[in-house]
Amino acid sequence: MTIAPDTARSEPPQYRAMREALSSLDDTVPGKFEITKEGIVHDMMSPGRPHELTAVLVSRRMEKVMPDDLVAHTGTPDVENAPEGVMRHPDVIVLALADMEGDGPFDPRSLLAAVEVVSRSNPDNDWIGKVRDYPLLGIPVYAVFDPRTATGAVMSDIHPTPEGPRYATRKDFVYGEDVTIADWTISTDGLPRYAEPGE
Template sequence: MSTEGFKIEILDGKVVMTPRTPEQDWTIDEIKSAARRTGLTRERLVSDVAIDFPDETSSAPDVAILDNGAHRTQNRFTCVDLLAAFEVVSRPGDPNDYVLKVEKYGRYGVGVYVVADPFTRICTVFEQPQGTGYGERTEVRYGESFDVRLSTGEAFTVDTGTFPSKST
C-alpha cells in the first residue's frame, strides 16, 4: 500500500515504510515500458499492488507481472498468478529486497525476481526458484541489457542504460 509518497509493507512481521524516490519511480517506469513494448498488457503489469501469499504477509512489488487471466479479489492478486517481481532498492544493501524477498519469492515459485539497485548501479536477476530462494543469480551492470523470460514463454529485454543512479 502507498500513502503520501511512502510505500508501506509488512516484512518479516515488521512494518516497513519507505519514501519513493524519483530514481525508483523512473526505474519502475522504464521496466514497465520495456514489458509493454513487447506486448504485455497493462492489466498484467501492476505497481505497489498487494500480492497475497498463503500463511504469510502480502507483498507489493514495485513491478509485478501477472499471468494471463490473473484472479483479482478486490484490489489484490495471489502469488499463484505472479510470474515476475521487480524491486528498486530504496536504501543501500536493503535486506528486505536482497534477503527476505529472495527467500519468499523463491519459496512460492515466482519465476523471475529482479532487484534494481541505483546505489551500486547493478540489477540482480534471480531465476530458477527453489524452496530457499533461487538457483541462479546474475548481476547486470547499469548500461547493459538483460532478458526476462516468463514461464508462459513470453520474453522481453530490459535495457538498463537509462536507469538513474543515486549516491549514498
C-alpha cells in the first residue's frame, strides 16, 4: 500500500536547516548522519563487518519466511517524516515491494517493521533515541539486535503517553532463540558478535 507524503504540514525551519547542512557534508565527512527531535546524530565510525553481516543475515532470514510481495530491505534511502523533523536510517526495513518504487526517502508509515543492529560506537542511538523516534513515526514494530551482548528486543503496540507515542510491549531475547518480528519468526543462531577490545 503506497502512502502519499503528508503535504498538509510543512517541515519545521530548523529541520530544513539541518537537512541543508547535512547535504553540504555529503561524502566529505565519514560516518552516518540522522536527524532526531533532539538534533543531529553523527555515528562517526562506519559500520564494521559484524554489524553489516548481522543486518544481511536478519534480512535474508526474514525474506525466507515473508510473502514474495514484501521485502526486508538493507540500504538507502532514509526514512523521513519532515513535518515531525525526523530522518532516520534503519539497518533493515520491512515494507511492500511496491512501496520501493518512486523517488526520495521512504515514508515511515509504509513500514511494517524496522530492525537496528546496535552500533558499537553509539549504542544509545539504537536503545534510546530510536525507541523514542520510531513510535513517533508510526513504525509498528522495532527490533534491536545487539552484537555487544548477543541479546536483543522486539518492541510493538504503540500507545499514547504524556511524552508522546511509545511502544507498550517489549520482548527480550538472547542469541540462539527464535525471535518474532511482526508476523515472522526467524532464528538468531549464528549471528556474529563484536570482538572484545584487544581481541
